[in-house]
Amino acid sequence: MVTKLSKKSIFFLVSLLILSLLPIAIHDNRHLMHLLILCFIWGVVAASWDLILGYARIFSFGQIGFFGLGGYTSAMLTLQLGVSPWLGILAGGGVALATGLLIALPCLRLRGMYVGMATFAVHLVLPLLARAGRPIGTGGSWGLHSIAPLYVGGYTFSSLELVPWYYVALGMFALFLFVIYKVINSTIGLAFMALRDSEPLAKNLGINEYKFTLIVFAISAFIPGIMGAFYVHYMGVVGPEIFSLANFLLAFVMLMLGGTAVFPGAVIGAFPIIFLNDALFPLLGFRLVVLGAIVVGVMIGLPRGLMEIPEAINRLMARRTSKKMTPLPETNQEE
Amino acid sequence: MTFSLAASLLLTATILGAIYLLMALGLTLVYGVTRVFNFAQGSFYVWAGYIALVLYKSFQLDWGLVIAITLGSMFGIGLLYERAIIYPLRRFAEWRWTAIIVTLGAALFLDSLATGLFGVKARLLPRIFEGVFEYGAISLTHHDLVILLTAVAVMIIINLFLGRTRTGMAMRGVAQDEIGANIVGIPINRMYGYSFAIAALLAGVSAVLLIPRLPLFPAMGWVIFVKAFVVLIFGGMGSIKGAVIAAFILAIMEVFATSFLGAVWSLPVCLIVLVIVLVFRPKGLFGVW
Numbered sequence: 001m002v003t004k005l006s007k008k009s010i011f012f013l014v015s016l017l018i019l020s021l022l023p024i025a026i027h028d029n030r031h032l033m034h035l036l037i038l039c040f041i042w043g044v045v046a047a048s049w050d051l052i053l054g055y056a057r058i059f060s061f062g063q064i065g066f067f068g069l070g071g072y073t074s075a076m077l078t079l080q081l082g083v084s085p086w087l088g089i090l091a092g093g094g095v096a097l098a099t100g101l102l103i104a105l106p107c108l109r110l111r112g113m114y115v116g117m118a119t120f121a122v123h124l125v126l127p128l129l130a131r132a133g134r135p136i137g138t139g140g141s142w143g144l145h146s147i148a149p150l151y152v153g154g155y156t157f158s159s160l161e162l163v164p165w166y167y168v169a170l171g172m173f174a175l176f177l178f179v180i181y182k183v184i185n186s187t188i189g190l191a192f193m194a195l196r197d198s199e200p201l202a203k204n205l206g207i208n209e210y211k212f213t214l215i216v217f218a219i220s221a222f223i224p225g226i227m228g229a230f231y232v233h234y235m236g237v238v239g240p241e242i243f244s245l246a247n248f249l250l251a252f253v254m255l256m257l258g259g260t261a262v263f264p265g266a267v268i269g270a271f272p273i274i275f276l277n278d279a280l281f282p283l284l285g286f287r288l289v290v291l292g293a294i295v296v297g298v299m300i301g302l303p304r305g306l307m308e309i310p311e312a313i314n315r316l317m318a319r320r321t322s323k324k325m326t327p328l329p330e331t332n333q334e335e
Numbered sequence: 336m337t338f339s340l341a342a343s344l345l346l347t348a349t350i351l352g353a354i355y356l357l358m359a360l361g362l363t364l365v366y367g368v369t370r371v372f373n374f375a376q377g378s379f380y381v382w383a384g385y386i387a388l389v390l391y392k393s394f395q396l397d398w399g400l401v402i403a404i405t406l407g408s409m410f411g412i413g414l415l416y417e418r419a420i421i422y423p424l425r426r427f428a429e430w431r432w433t434a435i436i437v438t439l440g441a442a443l444f445l446d447s448l449a450t451g452l453f454g455v456k457a458r459l460l461p462r463i464f465e466g467v468f469e470y471g472a473i474s475l476t477h478h479d480l481v482i483l484l485t486a487v488a489v490m491i492i493i494n495l496f497l498g499r500t501r502t503g504m505a506m507r508g509v510a511q512d513e514i515g516a517n518i519v520g521i522p523i524n525r526m527y528g529y530s531f532a533i534a535a536l537l538a539g540v541s542a543v544l545l546i547p548r549l550p551l552f553p554a555m556g557w558v559i560f561v562k563a564f565v566v567l568i569f570g571g572m573g574s575i576k577g578a579v580i581a582a583f584i585l586a587i588m589e590v591f592a593t594s595f596l597g598a599v600w601s602l603p604v605c606l607i608v609l610v611i612v613l614v615f616r617p618k619g620l621f622g623v624w
Binding site for chain 1: 427440
């Protein structure tokens with residue numbers, strides 16, 4: 001069967017091809033390999049966040065919570081019960097999904113920033129529970145270490161040889177981006193975009209708000225859960241810091257830099273941010289100041305992120321010719 | 336449980352409740368006037384605390400000056416904050432959506448700046464007034480008494496300001512109908528600025544009062560912020576009466592959870608209250624909005 005490929009899928013396949021050939025050239029540069037693996041992991045996390053925050057416009061700030069929950073679940077299962085890391089990763093996704101649904105239930109009755117605060121509060125509570133959870137094996141403040149690496153057949157991955165990790169990360173990256181792309185362009189994606197754009201109209205057309213909100217919560221919790229579990233096996237350690245605001249900010253700035261609700265945007269935002277974050281390492285604590293400033297600056301200057309740059313240039317050119325217009329105030333009748 | 340223990344726990348709860356109330360008032364004022372939910376309210380608290388700490392410890396000023404300079408600079412920071420990050424957003428059609436993201440980004444920015452400059456170590460200020468009242472089994476430090484009296488006074492002043500002064504009434508006008516307020520000539524931009532400035536000022540008052548009792552560290556802002564938020568939701572947005580009742584119920588639950596289950600449980604208890612309220616009565620006790 002011959003199918004016509006769109007511009008987007010050609011772009012996707014070509015970048016995938018380049019990324020999969022890259023280790024031939026750079027496999028000796030372990031630092032660069034490590035950064036690219038992080039790009040794949042965080043790119044997927046940011047893209048799954050975009051699904052709920054950008055496309056469905058539900059203020060879910062629990063994304064890093066799901067990421068960490070997936071990580072802790074897999075680490076605890078492999079350490080305590082000797083489960084295979086692959087099953088652990090799946091279980092991590094499962095626990096994140098279940099938690100996502102649990103959080104979605106009260107959020108069904110809320111809107112706007114109420115959802116944002118409720119999910120953000122969950123995010124703030126999780127590190128406390130991880131610290132207090134020593135009796136159930138979270139390792140308390142110290143976290144867990146010597147978490148089993150992945151293995152395929154008789155071959156066990158090690159932190160000395162990053163090429164296998166790279167390909168597994170790339171595989172997950174490609175798979176989940178494809179899934180997210182498909183979701184956005186499916187009837188599910190259409191349904192929650194319709195709910196975002198005009199809720200009363202969408203409901204009148206027979207779109208079940210509860211069902212689609214639950215679906216979007218489930219998908220956008222499952223994917224970071226899986227990636228978090230993979231991340232933990234890759235790093236070999238997990239601690240309450242996985243829920244830190246630093247991680248939250250990292251994914252947040254990727255999404256905002258890349259732009260919300262412009263599909264490959266969030267993923268594209270991940271690459272410069274991972275490299276910037278690495279380059280800023282000597283600044284220590286002030287690293288996050290820079291990332292926070294980027295969020296604020298991008299939102300004020302380019303509210304739809306990097307993907308908006310061509311449009312912004314046009315706007316600037318147009319402004320030169322016309323006089324600056326004063327904005328009209330907007331109605332105040334929300335909620 | 337002895338009577339004196341119960342009494343001292345209740346007293347602590349009253350004091351915490353008063354502080355949560357001041358913070359919640361800042362949130363609700365900004366939300367009412369601008370319909371922006373300001374995630375940086377907790378960061379205002381942290382910054383006010385560090386300004387006071389630096390003035391007291393490094394410059395060795397006395398309390399009166401420390402309080403005056405801290406509150407003055409918080410008012411300025413509030414105005415500047417609105418000018419720098421809320422005002423430029425308002426040229427976009429869907430700016431309220433963006434504003435939630437931007438205030439969260441600004442909060443993370445301010446927090447990490449505080450972490451970078453002052454470190455994560457928890458710090459305390461000495462009490463404003465030393466000394467203790469003793470009445471039978473109950474003892475109350477002078478500082479705690481000051482907290483309670485200030486909180487009550489601030490609530491009364493804010494109430495009078497909103498009800499009796501031209502600026503206060505103008506702010507209420509903007510809260511009711513922005514376009515209408517604009518038509519009758521109320522300077523909306525200035526009212527936006529004032530609402531953030533007063534919110535920052537309230538965070539400053541809370542910080543100066545509370546830091547002698549609860550140590551300050553950069554993540555402290557979130558702890559206070561989440562509790563203020565739960566107070567708002569529990570009491571109902573826009574209702575002062577609801578907020579007062581909610582603040583004290585929440586503080587009592589927190590104090591008892593902390594002393595019988597452990598300090599780790601103070602935030603989870605808040606979250607549980609939040610979820611229960613959201614599920615059974617999303618409008619809160621006396622919600623208006």
